[in-house]
Every structure is written in structure tokens, then in C-alpha cells.
Amino acid sequence: MREDRFEDRDAGGRTLAGAITERAPELVGQSALVLGLPRGGVPVARHVADALDAELDVLVARKIGMPGQPELGIGAVTAGGPALFDHRTLEYFDIDPRRLAPEVDRERAEAERRLHRYRGDRPPPLVRDRSVVVVDDGLATGVTARAALRGIRAQEPARLAFAAPVCAASSIAALAEEADDVWCVLQPADFGAVGAWYKDFRQLSDADVEAALAAADRR
Template sequence: MRESRFADRDEAGRLLAGAVAARAPELVGQGTLVLGLPRGGVPVARHVADALDGELDVLVARKIGLPGEPEFGIGAVTAGGPAVFDERTLYQFGLDAERLAPDVARERAEAERRLHRYRGDRPPPVVANRPVLVVDDGLATGVTARAALRDVRAQGPARLDFAAPVCAAQAADVLAGEADGVYCVTRPADFTAVGAWYRDFAQLTDADVEEALAAAAYRPRH
């Protein structure tokens, strides 16, 4: 029987928040920095930050698509970290990092643009020597999550974890080599795509991300 889908990102975020708080209680009340991956990961991360009494911010990671098929992700890059590629896919299509350098530059510039829009004049959050949790609305291939985690790891967090409501089992296993903990509400055996596990998986806008961040900024901290 197929597992139940999440109603929307709000429900998924609340369920993920409960799962993380129960499985990693050491993250609660310890000033954990929760970094949502825009756009879909931010409303999910907001609930997690609430449950952990943590700080919510964003980390923008951009997919690098297969030339001619931009929706087929073969890598990812953040505004400040190194590009990460699926090496098997590169080999399969006869590609290398040099060939994809223009794509990397374009997506890095877009990551910088979005980060500036979401954060504005606020300084970046402190990462060094504190627990950090990266959150997305789902984990499919894991390449975007790997780029995000490597960016954060280079900044010296005390510990680094990843969480998503739904995870492809293989990707979650691979990500365990990048994060100190990987938390998922469900790892369905018949995973196909992240959106298939939501009844409402509407495309979000930059305004949706800004609204979630603004609401978190005014949340009382204990």
C-alpha cells in the first residue's frame, strides 16, 4: 500500500519538526541555525526552527542542469561553495567540470542574486562552532543537498545535519557521508519525485520565502 502523502509543506514541516526534535533532542534550545533551501525548503524549515527554538535563515543552492535538458540535474552550486557534480552522470554523458563552467558561473550568480534578495542588508548568520541543520522539502538525487552541506561544512559548524520530510532512500544513505545526521519523516520504497508525496506542491515565489523569513524574525525566542 502506498504511504500517505503530505497535505502541503506546512503539514510536512510540522511533522518533520516533531521527528527532528524527538530523534535529535540535543539540537533543541542550543541556538541551532536552521538553513532552509529556497524556495520550498524555507516554509518547511520555519516549523523546524520553531520546534528547536533555533534561528532560521536561508542557504541558496542552484541546480546545474544537463546541457539541452535544464530540468535534469547533474550538479549544484551555492553562492560561495564549490560546485558538486554527480560523477557517474558526467561520465555517462561525456561531460566534465570545464565544459560546464559557464553553467556553474550562471547558477552561482543567480544564487548570489537570490541570497541578496532574501537576506537584504542583514549580515549572514554565524555558522562556526554552532549546530547547523539544513532543511529542504524533499531529497531526490541529493546533489543539491550535498552542495549546500559542503558549503556549510567549510565554515566550521559544531555539527551539521540535514532534514527533509520525504527522502529517496539511496540519496539519504549517500548523504550520511556528508552530514552528521540525516532525518526524514518517510523514506518510501517507491519514491519517484518529491512532488509526488505532496497533495499540494504549488510552486512558491520569492515573496513566499520572504514572508516565511519575516515571520520567523519576529518569533519570540525562549
């Protein structure tokens, strides 16, 4: 059993928050924006927002899975942006991205549904000229994080960072093209999967996301 696993996402979020305040203390109290990737990234992001005394909101990006292996992310899409694909993987498996159009449409629709449920009638947060930290519960292939970061970069933040409690070391370099900073607590050589680094990695519901957002609102 791995002794360095996090108890759950809350524990991972508290540890990550401590690491960020040590590495970037200038963000504390500077009206930063923390964006959690639903569902698993939101409870983690809540603790980061608490530590930075920052605004918390959601950033919805959906993975596009490999045909026949949906758990393997070969692309991602946000509610409003174009699909982003890992073209090396597409070439290796000889997949025409046009073949994935139906899944892209489904995942974009799901991203829109989640965004409407979590945000309701609230306007999206202001991004331009702010420091923005995008948070997830882990970084595996990185394609979903890249799509999310690319969408935020287009809104001209002053500084853009990605943070997660555990990251595959091989995926961190790819994010360097999209983010100014990448902060990870664990970078295990034997990464495997995100869930392997949590003792409790239960699937979260929309209600869990809403509870984390409500707790941040009360703060």
C-alpha cells in the same frame, strides 16, 4: 492516490519538526541554526526552527541540470563556493564539466541574487561551533544538498544535519559523507519525484520565502 502524502510544505514541516524533536531533543533551546534551502525548503525549515526555538536563515544552492534534461540534477553550486558535480553521471553520459561552465555561472549569479534579496544587508549567521540543520522540502538526487552541506562544513559547525519530509533512500547514503545526521520522515521505495509526495506542491515565489522568514522573525 498515495495516502501518506503531505498536504503541503507546511504540513511536511510540522511533521518533520516533530520527528526531529523526538530524535534529537538535545537541540531544543540550544541556539541551533536552521538553514532552509530556497525556495521550497524555507517554509519547511520555519516549522523546524519553531520547534527547536532556533534561528532561521537561508542557504542558497542551485541545481545544474543535464544538458537537454534540465530537471535532472548533475551538479550544484552555491553563491560562494565551487561547483559540485556527480562525476559518475558525468562519466556515464560522457560530459566534460567544462562544457557546463556557462550554466554554472548563470546558477551562481542566481544564487547570489536570491541570497541578497532574502538576506538584504543582514550579515550571514554565525556557524562555527553551532549545531546546524539544513532543511529542504525533499531529497531527490542529493547533489544540491551535498553542495550546500559542504559549504557549511567548511565553516566548522559543531554538528551538521540534513532534514527533509521525504527522501529517496538511495540518496541518503551519499549525504552521510557530508552530514553527521540525516533525518527524513518518508523514505519511499517508489520515490519518483519530490512533488509526488505533496498534495499541494505549487511553485513558490521570492515573496513566499520572505513571508516565511518574516514569520520566523516575529517569533
